[in-house]
Amino acid sequence: MIANYGYKDGSGEYYISMNTDKCDGCGDCVTACPAGVLEMIVNDYDEKVAAVTDAHRKKIKYSCAPCKPVQGRPVLPCIAACQPQVIQHSW
Amino acid sequence: MITAGIDMGAKTTKAVILRDGNVIARALTFTGFDQKEAAEKALADALAQAALNRSDVARTFATGVGRQQASFANGSMTEMAADTKGSLLLNNKLRTVIDVGAEEGRAMKCTAEGKVTDFAVNEKCAAGAGSFVEAMSRALELPLEKMGEMSLRSKNAVAMNAQCTVFAESEVVSLVHAKTPKEDIVRALHDAIANRIVSMARRVGVEESVGLVGGVGYNIGFVDALRRCLEVESVWVPEQPEYVGAIGAAVAAAEAA
Amino acid sequence: MAQEFWRWKEYNWRDPEESWNKAKMLTAGVDVGSVSTQAAVMADGQLCAFASMRTGSDSPDSARKAMDWALRETGLTLDRIRYVIGTGYGRVNVPFAHRTITEIACHARGANFMYGPNVRTVLDMGGQDCKAIRCDEKGKVSAFLMNDKCAAGTGRGMEVFADLLSVPLEQIGDLSYEVDQEPQPVSSTCVVFAKTEAVGLLRKGWPKNNVLAAYCSAMAHRVYTLLERLGVEGDFGITGGIAKNSGVVKRLEKELNLKALTPRYDPQIAGAVGAALFAHTLAQKEATA
Structure with missing residues (x-):
């Protein structure tokens, strides 16, 4: 499943996409994220996968901002931590 | 001249x-x-x-x-x-300037000569601009100029979930119905918008001194929220910002x- | 009291065949949305009764009322229902539910029931959110996207316009086509700014219907961009309250160049129906375990 967490508002599109079919449930992304944006859940089809927490879904533009400086943006820690390449950011 | x-x-x-x-x-x-x-x-x-x-x-x-x-x-x-x-x-000591206008929020980093080295903008979404505070003053039936002083009297932190101005209006109305003190609601609103503005400002890297310009500068409650959120000693606001x-x-x- | 233009009709329905009398197993789904609450009752996996009403300030109370209303005049009581699933924004507030399932999964399952197994793309436009879902022939989700952060593209945005223009919500669709020429869409996405823009258009002398048309097409376009991100594959079905707003639906169909399917029942109840179907499956599993 491609789970897109986030939103689109007047200022732009902010989605974290999780390809849950590739997710092995290791939880490394959860530990890597300095803002506590990610968590492991058991979804509706009883799979243990990474997801964006409820508390952050409506504000990831702001929650993820510290990892996205205007100049000299590094590789995002969540993406770097994920071996199976589950995570993508739309912005 | x-x-x-x-x-x-x-x-x-x-x-x-x-x-x-x-x-x-x-x-x-x-x-x-x-x-x-x-x-x-x-x-x-x-x-x-x-x-x-x-x-x-x-x-x-x-x-x-x-x-x-x-x-x-x-x-x-x-x-x-x-x-x-x-x-x-x-x-001339300012190195970071934050402008919260009616429809846009902006943060600029600059040199002593006044050259902009980096900037970030929040536009086209009322939640990150002065319109948010205005809409909330209408929802609370509280004059804009009273909001600042009122929020400084707040003793309790209330959580605001809505990140959209339209949804925040409904949330504010429910909080009022639930008899939440208005000063706590106003403080929560100021904290919410200050958080959004500060996370934008951090993308350019905040350097002191920090100044706030634009009409929202009149709102002492917002200025205080901004200062707390930025974790700085003070935020400079000019007269008639x-x-x-x-x-x-x-x-x-x-x-x- | 002033007329509330954003109000829509609350109602209930029951199968005239009274299929619940012959049923081996009854299950139910309750979809507690931020704006509306629906309860659906299934007799052996077929819809036999439902109710749709506005969510009150107390979610558990709303869930109970919707369930009671769905069961009214069926002679059934809640204890006859084997399994109940709560879904929607307020799903944890259904006190009599056995389990909760997200609205994404329930809408896909419900759409599969209401539109048939060929439905691959489901758009749910609710009161305070908008969901785009891709699913397989069993109604299992393969991709989804949800927007519940921003009021644009949700029923709430339409309510703001209904109120601004003093037009009852149900009439917006028809009125938006009573224009000489399709106007440019409202350019602001943000509902607050779109409202300012609309006030400007009215001041310029635009008739109300043109402003409605401009907003409906802006909304259709916004939803189109959400769907585009996910990729649209036919068949295509729309659920949720705005499915009833032809002003948005027909413009969206035109932009997608794809006709939305006609549902067997009120598209607003898809989430509750999906929940009741999950309940049916889970109850069967329990019975055989």
Whole structure:
């Protein structure tokens, strides 16, 4: 499943996409994220996968901002931590 | 030398007259739906105040979202450049300038010479701009000018979940129905918008001193929320903070000589 | 009291065949949305009764009321229902539910029931959110996207316009086509700014219907961009309250160049129906375990 967490508002599109079919449930992304944006859940089809927490879904533009400086943006820690390449950011 | 600066904002249009680096007159008018007319009026009002004529003005620069409409101006510049120039004229220690206008929030990092090195903008979403606070004052049936002082009296932190102005209106109404003290709600609202503005500002890297310009600067509750959120000693706010963009345009007009 | 233009009709339905009398197993789904609450009752996996009403300030109370209303005049009581699933924004507030399932999964399952197994793309436009879902022939989700942060593209945005223009919500669709020429869409996405823009258009002398048309097409376009991100594959179905707003639906169909399917029942109840179907599956599993 491609789970897109986030939103689109007047200022732009902010989605974290999780390809849950590739997710092995290791939880490394959860530990890597300095803002506590990610968590492991058991979804509706009883799979243990990474997801964006409820508390952050409506504000990831702001929650993820510290990892996205205007100049000299590094590789995002969540993406770097994920071996199976589950995570993508739309912005 | 006498120059003029006009800031054509989404909600209000401001004009200032600058003589040798000193602001000698300022005027504000509602932008309405005819931006050019508003610009003409603001400039005429400011000139009248200074007892000057159009012909006394060496140059006029325009800034703001409607700046293209001021066809009579000799030049125009971005809001980022104007805010920074205006702020540094008033306080040359500033290295970060935050502008919260009616429809946009902006953060600029600048050099001592007033050159913008980085900026970030929140536009086209009311939740990150002054409109948010205005909408909340309507939802709370509380005059805008009372919100600041009121929020400083708050003793409890209340959580606000809505990140959209329209949804926040409903949330505020439910909080009022649940008998949540208004001062706590107002504080939560100020914290919410300050958080959004600060996370934007952090993307450019906040360096002290930090200044806040734009009409929201009148709101002492917001200024306090911003200071706490930025984790700095103080946030500098000029007198009549809504004129800073226009001042910057007038400074640029003088420099163009 | 002033007329509330954003109000829509609350109602209930029951199968005239009274299929619940012969049923071996009854299950139910309750979808507690931020704006509306629906309860659906299934007799052996077929819809036999439902109710749709506005969510009150107390979610558990709303869930109970919707359930009671769905069961009214069926002679059934809640204890006859084997398995109940709560879904929607307020799904944890259904006190009599055995389990909760997200509205994404329930809408896909419900759409599969209401539109048939060929439905691959489901758009749910609710009161305070908008969901785009891709699913397989069993109604299992393969991709989804949700927007519940921003009021644009949700029923709430439409309510703001209904109120601004003093037009009842149900009439917006028809009125938006009573224009000489299709106007340019409202350019602001943000509902607050779109409202300011609309006030400007009215002041310029635009008739109300043109402003409605401009907003409906802006909304259709916004939803289109959400769907585009996910990729649209036919068949295509729309659920949720705005499915009833032809002003948005027909413009969206035109932009997608794809006709939305006609549902067997009120598209607003898809979430509750999906929940009741999950309940049916889970109850069967329990019975055989």
